[in-house]
Amino acid sequence: MSGVALGALAVAAFLAALTRGPALALVYPVSALAAITLGVVDLRVLLTGADVAARLPIGLPGIGLHLRLDSLSAFFGIVINGGVLAASVYGMGFDRAKELTPRVEPLFPLFAAAMNLVVIADDAYAFLFSWELMSLASWALVVARHTDPESRRAAHLYLVMAAIGTAALLFAFGGLAGPAGGYAFDTVRAHPPQPMVAALVLVAALIGCGSKGGLIPLHAWLPLAHPAAPSHVSALMSGVMTKVAIYGFVRIAFDLLGPPVWWWALPPIILGAMTAVLGLLYAVLDRDLKRVLAYSTIENVGVIFVALGLALAFSANGQPEGAAVAMAAALLHVLNHSWFKSLLFLGAGAVLHATGRRDLDGLGGLIHRMPRTAAFFLVGALAISALPPLNGFVSEWLLFQAVIAAPALPQAALHFASPAIGAMLALAAALAAACFVRVYGTAFLGRPRSAEAAGAHEVPLAQQLAMGGLALLCILGGLMGSVLAVALAPVLDQLVGGGLPGTDSGPTLFSLVAFDPARSVYDAPIIALFVAIASLTTLVVVHRLSERRTRRGPAWDCGFPDPSPATQYTASSFAQPLRRVYGAVAFTARETVEMPAPGDTRPARFSVVVVDHLWRAFYAAPGRAVLGLSERLNVLQFLTIRRYLVLMFAALIILLSIAAVMT
Amino acid sequence: MTRDLLVQLLAQGAQMSFVLLIAPLAVGVVRRVKARLMRRQGPPLLQAYLDLAKLLRKESVVAESASWLFRSAPYLIFALTWVAAALVPSFASGLMFNWAADVVALVALLGAARALLALAGMDVGTSFGGIGSSREMMIATLAEPAMMLIVLTLAIAAGTTRLAGVADFFIAEPFAVRVSLALSLIALIIVALAENARIPVDNPATHLELTMVHEAMVLEYSGRHLALIEAASHLKLVLYLSLLICLFAPFGMAPATAGLYGWAIGLVAWIAKLLGSAALLGVWEVSIAKMRVFRLPDFVGIAFVFGFLAILLAFLTRGVLA
Numbered sequence: 001m002s003g004v005a006l007g008a009l010a011v012a013a014f015l016a017a018l019t020r021g022p023a024l025a026l027v028y029p030v031s032a033l034a035a036i037t038l039g040v041v042d043l044r045v046l047l048t049g050a051d052v053a054a055r056l057p058i059g060l061p062g063i064g065l066h067l068r069l070d071s072l073s074a075f076f077g078i079v080i081n082g083g084v085l086a087a088s089v090y091g092m093g094f095d096r097a098k099e100l101t102p103r104v105e106p107l108f109p110l111f112a113a114a115m116n117l118v119v120i121a122d123d124a125y126a127f128l129f130s131w132e133l134m135s136l137a138s139w140a141l142v143v144a145r146h147t148d149p150e151s152r153r154a155a156h157l158y159l160v161m162a163a164i165g166t167a168a169l170l171f172a173f174g175g176l177a178g179p180a181g182g183y184a185f186d187t188v189r190a191h192p193p194q195p196m197v198a199a200l201v202l203v204a205a206l207i208g209c210g211s212k213g214g215l216i217p218l219h220a221w222l223p224l225a226h227p228a229a230p231s232h233v234s235a236l237m238s239g240v241m242t243k244v245a246i247y248g249f250v251r252i253a254f255d256l257l258g259p260p261v262w263w264w265a266l267p268p269i270i271l272g273a274m275t276a277v278l279g280l281l282y283a284v285l286d287r288d289l290k291r292v293l294a295y296s297t298i299e300n301v302g303v304i305f306v307a308l309g310l311a312l313a314f315s316a317n318g319q320p321e322g323a324a325v326a327m328a329a330a331l332l333h334v335l336n337h338s339w340f341k342s343l344l345f346l347g348a349g350a351v352l353h354a355t356g357r358r359d360l361d362g363l364g365g366l367i368h369r370m371p372r373t374a375a376f377f378l379v380g381a382l383a384i385s386a387l388p389p390l391n392g393f394v395s396e397w398l399l400f401q402a403v404i405a406a407p408a409l410p411q412a413a414l415h416f417a418s419p420a421i422g423a424m425l426a427l428a429a430a431l432a433a434a435c436f437v438r439v440y441g442t443a444f445l446g447r448p449r450s451a452e453a454a455g456a457h458e459v460p461l462a463q464q465l466a467m468g469g470l471a472l473l474c475i476l477g478g479l480m481g482s483v484l485a486v487a488l489a490p491v492l493d494q495l496v497g498g499g500l501p502g503t504d505s506g507p508t509l510f511s512l513v514a515f516d517p518a519r520s521v522y523d524a525p526i527i528a529l530f531v532a533i534a535s536l537t538t539l540v541v542v543h544r545l546s547e548r549r550t551r552r553g554p555a556w557d558c559g560f561p562d563p564s565p566a567t568q569y570t571a572s573s574f575a576q577p578l579r580r581v582y583g584a585v586a587f588t589a590r591e592t593v594e595m596p597a598p599g600d601t602r603p604a605r606f607s608v609v610v611v612d613h614l615w616r617a618f619y620a621a622p623g624r625a626v627l628g629l630s631e632r633l634n635v636l637q638f639l640t641i642r643r644y645l646v647l648m649f650a651a652l653i654i655l656l657s658i659a660a661v662m663t
Numbered sequence: 664m665t666r667d668l669l670v671q672l673l674a675q676g677a678q679m680s681f682v683l684l685i686a687p688l689a690v691g692v693v694r695r696v697k698a699r700l701m702r703r704q705g706p707p708l709l710q711a712y713l714d715l716a717k718l719l720r721k722e723s724v725v726a727e728s729a730s731w732l733f734r735s736a737p738y739l740i741f742a743l744t745w746v747a748a749a750l751v752p753s754f755a756s757g758l759m760f761n762w763a764a765d766v767v768a769l770v771a772l773l774g775a776a777r778a779l780l781a782l783a784g785m786d787v788g789t790s791f792g793g794i795g796s797s798r799e800m801m802i803a804t805l806a807e808p809a810m811m812l813i814v815l816t817l818a819i820a821a822g823t824t825r826l827a828g829v830a831d832f833f834i835a836e837p838f839a840v841r842v843s844l845a846l847s848l849i850a851l852i853i854v855a856l857a858e859n860a861r862i863p864v865d866n867p868a869t870h871l872e873l874t875m876v877h878e879a880m881v882l883e884y885s886g887r888h889l890a891l892i893e894a895a896s897h898l899k900l901v902l903y904l905s906l907l908i909c910l911f912a913p914f915g916m917a918p919a920t921a922g923l924y925g926w927a928i929g930l931v932a933w934i935a936k937l938l939g940s941a942a943l944l945g946v947w948e949v950s951i952a953k954m955r956v957f958r959l960p961d962f963v964g965i966a967f968v969f970g971f972l973a974i975l976l977a978f979l980t981r982g983v984l985a
Contacts, residue, residue, distance in 0.1 A: 386774075422812065430807035440782060441781070445730065445782060520765045521762050535739055553724045554726065575797075
């Protein structure tokens with residue numbers, strides 16, 4: 001059945017590549033149907049625990065193409081197909097005459113199919129093939145608006161980083177396969193690599209999957225490429241493709257690499273925590289709506305990597321309960337982030353569609369003109385800020401429980417790391433709240449800052465439906481987090497050999513319990529019920545007791561209301577305190593005010609300098625080095641044949657002498 | 664069984680009403696102590712109740728550019744803060760719904776109330792609303808990591824993140840004085856000052872434009888909406904005072920198994936400690952000046968450093984580093 005659905009996606013891609021005009025709109029209903037079918041198959045495998053495996057006689061000679069749908073693949077399949085479904089429904093709302101282009105529609109189902117293929121691949125060749133297909137399809141989608149130089153630059157950087165990532169994965173699978181070259185995952189599992197090789201494989205996997213997921217310092221392409229694509233594709237890239245990257249790391253580190261060693265936990269934890277904080281510091285200073293969302297994706301990927309690192313640490317110390325809490329946090333965050341980030345990107349797409357702008361300082365007041373989009377976006381913004389009772393908090397709570405349990409690990413490095421990790425995660429959570437209050441407050445609240453924002457309109461029904469569905473999932477996922485955690489049990493068992501305490505161990509059926517009910521319980525429905533009762537009681541009581549009259553009047557603003565919307569706080573002014581507190585450290589941000597002397601008629605100037613040290617150190621400097629080196633080596637292109645022969649002969653001699661010394 | 668359930672339900676309801684009823688009194692005590700120390704007459708102790716009643720009787724003026732978020736936020740903020748306040752053990756540790764949220768969830772509930780308030784501050788589209796929201800969120804980013812470290816220390820000491828469990832642990836071992844707990848106490852006091860917009864972080868008694876944080880956010884509110892916001896900030900003060908009392912001075916608190924008699928003692932002890940700490944807050948507020956906004960990172964940074972030291976000492980006392 002899933003084969004049929006994947007086939008349908010491929011056929012849709014093929015047909016869309018041939019057709020032009022309104023017929024392209026058919027792509028989205030077909031993709032939605034295929035996503036539903038695949039999702040149902042995944043769900044059945046996850047719930048029944050019955051693996052499905054297939055071997056096709058294509059692929060590498062003698063190996064064939066192995067496919068397998070186990071609990072882990074099924075879980076990630078659900079994440080993927082949920083995102084594809086939402087993006088497809090959103091796509092159905094596109095204007096048939098104006099918004100369909102043959103540069104996007106054929107690639108959309110191809111991208112969806114490639115992501116599905118990655119998670120069901122059961123040998124290295126199939127994995128790398130579908131991984132590359134996914135990269136190239138998304139690259140082509142990024143470059144869809146090729147007339148824009150920004151898009152071209154983003155696509156170029158993306159292509160380079162994707163190539164580096166795939167090369168690293170190639171090494172990882174080479175190491176896993178060993179000298180015998182067993183590329184099927186079953187063979188790898190049966191012969192786990194030597195400790196040294198395993199460490200190298202882990203590093204390679206971290207580079208390969210981290211570059212796709214946006215782990216710092218491999219993140220630079222992501223905030224350029226994700227926003228450059230059409231919004232529903234951005235939703236897929238940020239909400240779903242980064243999860244495929246997480247899948248790759250989980251598959252390698254927890255399944256193929258054999259029993260973990262405790263220090264494997266350190267690189268993902270340290271890089272993840274840095275990514276979480278820095279990602280948000282970038283986000284909170286950026287003024288482009290979609291780029292802010294992309295930076296926040298980096299943060300969430302960092303949070304997931306921290307959780308995965310903790311799971312590795314617990315697992316290596318033979319503490320399956322702690323590992324299960326950390327792994328459940330990681331997997332639930334994968335699911336939750338795919339929902340709210342897709343929602344937010346679709347919302348950003350709706351804003352872009354309605355106003356044609358994505359610069360926060362040109363928006364404002366959209367809650368009046370796009371009430372439904374505004375309501376859905378609000379749910380997403382609160383969910384991503386990890387606020388209860390929405391879904392983002394469920395995974396955040398589990399992760400904090402895992403961090404709080406980490407001092408019980410025997411290694412001193414992990415002791416010292418745990419408070420630092422806890423503080424960095426708390427900082428990330430608080431920054432996320434600040435970031436999304438800023439985004440929502442400037443884009444949707446206040447007064448419109450431009451004519452486009454003042455003349456915005458609500459988006460088509462299909463797009464509202466896609467956002468509304470995701471918003472509903474964010475709310476339900478928050479209330480029913482314990483149910484989702486129970487559904488994860490087979491995946492947890494497969495990866496770390498442990499599980500969360502069941503729903504019957506807590507005070508009520510919907511209590512989320514970490515470790516032990518006497519230790520930590522979070523009961524979202526009870527809290528939500530209490531808040532609902534309390535706010536309704538207050539509403540009724542206050543309206544009985546109080547003067548019910550409400551008058552509309554001009555804003556008070558301390559007695560000096562200014563009719564110009566330019567006097568509102570903008571996204572830049574909102575970020576100013578944060579820039580002074582954190583930016584001065586992280587980006588050596590400096591503000592200068594040039595105030596002309598009294599009597600001077602020149603305008604005063606305010607300028608801010610922000611230095612992206614990561615870009616300088618990891619991209620600009622190596623880029624310059626490569627360029628310089630290639631200019632030096634350019635002479636090699638213009639030698640005579642005689643000299644080439646001498647060079648080749650010398651190389652041969654050197655190699656032979658090395659070989660002679662080595663043996 | 665049914666009777667037990669009813670008693671438990673009543674006790675939980677009692678706590679919800681107690682925190683609500685006593686909150687304005689605690690604020691009145693702070694104001695009164697401050698006024699007397701400055702040799703002023705000061706408002707009557709019950710002035711905060713009268714203010715709320717007055718605000719409820721007035722009509723609400725809502726700015727023309729305000730949306731539904733502006734009008735519904737006060738109810739949600741009040742409800743979230745009220746529920747959070749009701750979840751902190753006050754006179755008894757084993758109340759019916761104390762288990763529903765541990766301290767991590769409690770902090771997050773307050774975070775939700777804060778985010779809504781900051782959004783409401785930006786809704787009208789004035790410069791003051793924005794200034795308040797942006798500073799409030801900046802202060803939160805400083806306070807939350809420190810709070811997380813405090814939680815971590817408590818969890819290491821008591822082995823649980825449930826407040827009732829931590830309180831029970833301290834009731835059971837009241838005399839085990841630990842340096843790490845003293846450090847966490849200082850850290851938590853600083854966090855509480857920052858979260859409640861008290862001096863030196865913010866001055867609740869001023870409308871001086873350049874220093875406002877909390878007041879700037881709620882500048883556009885009036886009538887019943889303002890009453891709810893004010894009541895919520897009173898509740899938040901009681902919540903943090905109760906939290907400090909429950910964690911660092913839990914004596915007198917009725918343990919989980921106590922009967923009505925124990926509850927009565929617990930109630931008297933809680934009210935006495937609450938009003939006593941409110942008086943201490945008043946003394947603190949007259950003895951220190953408000954800080955510039957950009958000095959705050961240093962002040963809240965102290966909480967962070969103390970929180971970190973507390974954890975390292977907690978490791979040492981447990982011997983895990985030896």
